[in-house]
Amino acid sequence: MNGFSDWLLNNWIELFGSISGLIYIYFSLRRSIWLWPVGLITSAAFVVVFYEARLFADMALQLYYCFASIYGWIFWLFGKKRHYKSVENKELPISRLTFFQWLISAALVVILTLIYLPLGNAFHASFPIVDGLVTAASIVATWMLARKILDQWLIWIGVDALSAIMLIAKEKYLAAGLMIIYTILAVLGYLKWLKDFRKQNG
Numbered sequence: 001m002n003g004f005s006d007w008l009l010n011n012w013i014e015l016f017g018s019i020s021g022l023i024y025i026y027f028s029l030r031r032s033i034w035l036w037p038v039g040l041i042t043s044a045a046f047v048v049v050f051y052e053a054r055l056f057a058d059m060a061l062q063l064y065y066c067f068a069s070i071y072g073w074i075f076w077l078f079g080k081k082r083h084y085k086s087v088e089n090k091e092l093p094i095s096r097l098t099f100f101q102w103l104i105s106a107a108l109v110v111i112l113t114l115i116y117l118p119l120g121n122a123f124h125a126s127f128p129i130v131d132g133l134v135t136a137a138s139i140v141a142t143w144m145l146a147r148k149i150l151d152q153w154l155i156w157i158g159v160d161a162l163s164a165i166m167l168i169a170k171e172k173y174l175a176a177g178l179m180i181i182y183t184i185l186a187v188l189g190y191l192k193w194l195k196d197f198r199k200q201n202g
Contacts, residue, residue, distance in 0.1 A: 017045030018178040036073035072146035094197045112136030153190035
């Protein structure tokens with residue numbers, strides 16, 4: 001019992017973040033605006049977790065998520081007015097990237113990864129290339145989520161899988177388990193949003 005108490009004392013932030021992360025993904029799948037405040041809480045918890053694991057890019061990413069949660073919350077509340085100026089209580093519609101927008105997104109991921117590499121090496125970060133790639137792709141995908149773009153789920157599938165591998169290597173098993181669940185739910189999220197997108201435009 002003492003062993004469990006010691007473990008809980010040392011890992012309660014990771015446990016709390018993992019639980020709130022599951023709540024976050026539930027709201028995300030349902031396209032509920034509550035995903036943003038819950039996401040803000042989850043990100044704040046994982047700032048601490050990634051700092052302790054010396055995954056500095058991921059720590060910075062969680063800080064970015066905090067600000068992105070505020071932006072997404074505001075945009076989902078008021079951005080719909082740009083699409084439905086004469087109709088009240090309409091949701092912000094789901095959209096998709098064009099081929100050109102995909103190229104821009106890919107270029108941004110590469111640029112952001114290259115920017116991070118010297119910083120990661122300077123601070124002796126774990127797995128600097130993968131860490132930087134995950135961070136860069138997550139920044140792009142979070143912006144897509146805030147704009148309700150369907151294709152963000154495809155990026156999250158890769159990001160969450162890579163994150164799970166890194167966290168297993170760092171023995172952060174709760175966070176890794178959460179990322180594995182995220183990977184599975186990202187697949188389900190893509191399929192659900194795709195169905196809603198087709199219904200929306202059908």
